[in-house]
Amino acid sequence: MSNDPDTILLTAEESMLKGLDYLKQELRGVRSGRASPALVEFLKVEAYGSTTDLKSLASISVPEATQLLIKPFDSTIISAIKTAIEKSGLGVNPMVEGKQIRLQLPAMSTERRQKDAARIKKMGEEAKIVFRNSRRDANKHADALGKGVSAHISEDEVKALKEEIQTLTEKYETDVDKRIDEKTKEIMSI
DSSP: OOSSHHHHHHHHHHHHHHHHHHHHHHHHTSOOSSOOGGGTTTOEEEETTEEEEGGGTEEEEEEETTEEEEEESSGGGHHHHHHHHHHTTSOOOEEEETTEEEEEOOOOOHHHHHHHHHHHHHHHHHHHHHHHHHHHHHHHHHHHHTSSTTOOSOHHHHHHHHHHHHHHHHHHHHHHHHHHHHHHHHHHOO
16 A cells, blocks of 8 residues: 555545445345345356356346346246246246246245345445454554654644544445445335
């Protein structure tokens, strides 16, 4: 890491942003009461000798609030897509209809909603760990700037930099809390 406060802050923020983006993607794949293409678009499908995201292999639409319709671009991989859905743990039974697959999403039980809410909370905590690790690394670099023979900045500047790092961390943690609360409400609403 470079020896200036702006680079330290920028590196910390980039790391936190990656953690937030990962959380957003994970949350999209958690089922709520309504059908959403995001539920299946990142399912890994074994096709053409490699593993590929479903969204790259098929169009996914929502014909009804509790249904997903998957139309493979190449109908020869329909069984591979069906297998990926069955192995996904989504708890849905894919129905092959000619050259497409229909997913009828059953109503979620209260127990399933509670499990998913707990899983979401854990995802949020994992994202916060990423932020805290970024904060720790940035603080180490900030301390290094103010120490040693080649000290570039004063103790007050180091303290101010650490305060900025803490503010950044709190901003991202607040964003995570908001997203987790929204997704939990979405899941728990029947």
